[in-house]
Amino acid sequence: MAAMAPPPAEVEEVPRLPMPSRNPLPLSAAQEAQVREMYHSRVRSYCAAEIKQFADCALGRTFTAPFKCRQQNRAMNNCMITHATQTEQDAAREEWFATRLKRQREREAKEARRIEQERFHKEWWGLPIEDREGDKGRDIMKKAERVGGFPKRDEGQLSKDRHR
Structure with missing residues (x-):
């Protein structure tokens, strides 16, 4: 019977805290920015496939991208609008409080x-x-910091090349 190796050292799991209340105190501007970033990253994660399709279509194009990639752009925007809801914002806020x-x-x-x-x-x-x-x-x-150079007895003199 082969001996099993111990599992690799895992990162300590931090407990998630509940929301303090349904109407918590207002957050600071920096905290609100963190919540918004969580919210946007969550929405982007839902629409990752559509974003990738639009990016692949627009790759190498400049001003023709809106015309050539109109279908992918609409699909991406529809997905983002579908998932960018108030409930998603609330979920991002709850996640922010949970990861305090x-x-x-x-x-x-x-x-x-x-x-x-x-x-x-x-x-x-x-x-x-x-x-x-x-x-x-x-x-x-x-x-002055001495990092080599001439010995102390030569300090204050001109360089040795000029003495010749």
């Missing part, structure tokens, strides 16, 4: 990555952010 925890965890992970990168930067360059700002930062920036 997922977005929160993504923001927390992004912040943790930023903090880790900042810590790495401090270690790598040996220059904390506080030292880059203010008078101390300006003094450090005025000092």
